[in-house]
Amino acid sequence: MIRQYLRYRRFALLLWLTAEALIAAVALLAGLASEYVLYTVLISSFVVLCICIFDFFSFRRKVKILRDIRENLSDALHNLPDPTDAVNAEYTEIIKSLYELLRKEHDAHRENLNAQIDYYTAWLHQIKTPIAAMRLAAEDDADTAPLLTAELFKIERYVDMALQYAKFGRLESDLVLAPCDLDALVLSCVKKYSTLFIYKKLTVDFEKTGLIVVTDEKWLAFILEQLLSNAVKYTEKGGVRIYAENNALAVEDTGIGIRSDDIDRIFEKGYTGYNGRYDRRASGLGLFMAKTAAKRLNLTLSAERGRKAGAKLLIGLENVLKSD
Numbered sequence: 001m002i003r004q005y006l007r008y009r010r011f012a013l014l015l016w017l018t019a020e021a022l023i024a025a026v027a028l029l030a031g032l033a034s035e036y037v038l039y040t041v042l043i044s045s046f047v048v049l050c051i052c053i054f055d056f057f058s059f060r061r062k063v064k065i066l067r068d069i070r071e072n073l074s075d076a077l078h079n080l081p082d083p084t085d086a087v088n089a090e091y092t093e094i095i096k097s098l099y100e101l102l103r104k105e106h107d108a109h110r111e112n113l114n115a116q117i118d119y120y121t122a123w124l125h126q127i128k129t130p131i132a133a134m135r136l137a138a139e140d141d142a143d144t145a146p147l148l149t150a151e152l153f154k155i156e157r158y159v160d161m162a163l164q165y166a167k168f169g170r171l172e173s174d175l176v177l178a179p180c181d182l183d184a185l186v187l188s189c190v191k192k193y194s195t196l197f198i199y200k201k202l203t204v205d206f207e208k209t210g211l212i213v214v215t216d217e218k219w220l221a222f223i224l225e226q227l228l229s230n231a232v233k234y235t236e237k238g239g240v241r242i243y244a245e246n247n248a249l250a251v252e253d254t255g256i257g258i259r260s261d262d263i264d265r266i267f268e269k270g271y272t273g274y275n276g277r278y279d280r281r282a283s284g285l286g287l288f289m290a291k292t293a294a295k296r297l298n299l300t301l302s303a304e305r306g307r308k309a310g311a312k313l314l315i316g317l318e319n320v321l322k323s324d
Contacts, residue, residue, distance in 0.1 A: 150199040175216045182211040189224045196232045203239030214319035226290040227251040227313045252312040267291035
């Protein structure tokens with residue numbers, strides 16, 4: 001802080017040192033005794049030092065106020081120190097003008113964003129009607145029904161995912177924490193994906209966990225569905241095993257697995273890795289959204305290689321009420 005103060009007052013200190021040197025030189029040239037000149041310099045130095053000490057504490061107080069404002073910008077306008085001169089007054093006015101401009105742009109951006117979210121939310125709800133009609137039509141054709149039903153399910157899942165993504169920025173306000181029967185939730189999610197499991201002839205081995213957890217059931221189901229979706233997408237033979245492991249829910253498949261280079265990055269937004277080249281439709285959003293939702297629920301989400309060269313995803317559970 002002292003170094004910062006010396007840099008802040010360097011011109012004033014340089015001017016003072018120059019004035020002292022000139023006064024001493026003039027006094028010596030006028031024939032005054034050197035001890036009188038030294039005495040005068042010491043007295044003036046003491047006075048200047050006292051002024052500098054007082055000014056330093058004032059400087060330190062203002063710096064502290066500005067640092068506090070920087071850490072809490074929402075209250076910046078109310079905590080700005082009073083300007084001590086015309087230059088600082090102009091800086092204060094510039095800050096207020098910039099703050100007001102930023103506030104207006106922020107309000108306009110938020111209004112525009114809310115309008116877009118409202119539009120896409122309405123569209124995503126409306127698109128479900130023609131999807132339902134297409135599903136009924138597909139059931140009338142026995143030859144193409146399995147394929148069309150599977151593809152329609154994928155469309156529905158993408159619509160649901162887009163709807164959840166539209167709500168993602170306001171996830172905290174959408175959370176409802178309550179006791180959740182983990183086994184019932186897993187069975188519900190597996191049943192939802194049964195169409196794809198049957199179409200790809202994959203097995204599902206679910207070992208009941210007997211766990212009751214306090215969480216938001218809808219968002220935990222969303223996380224689990226993302227894991228099931230990836231398991232089905234990247235598994236051609238074998239199946240998926242779901243079981244509990246040390247207060248974690250494991251989803252393990254016999255698919256193409258996860259390369260060691262990708263394990264630490266598969267939860268990054270937009271990252272698809274090797275599997276993304278395997279399936280060019282991959283967006284890199286599913287696992288990112290699952291990881292983000294897990295953090296909001298105070299859960300963990302991790303990945304490792306499965307025992308049969310597939311992928312193993314683990315949802316670390318918190319607030320387990322009981323285990324049967």
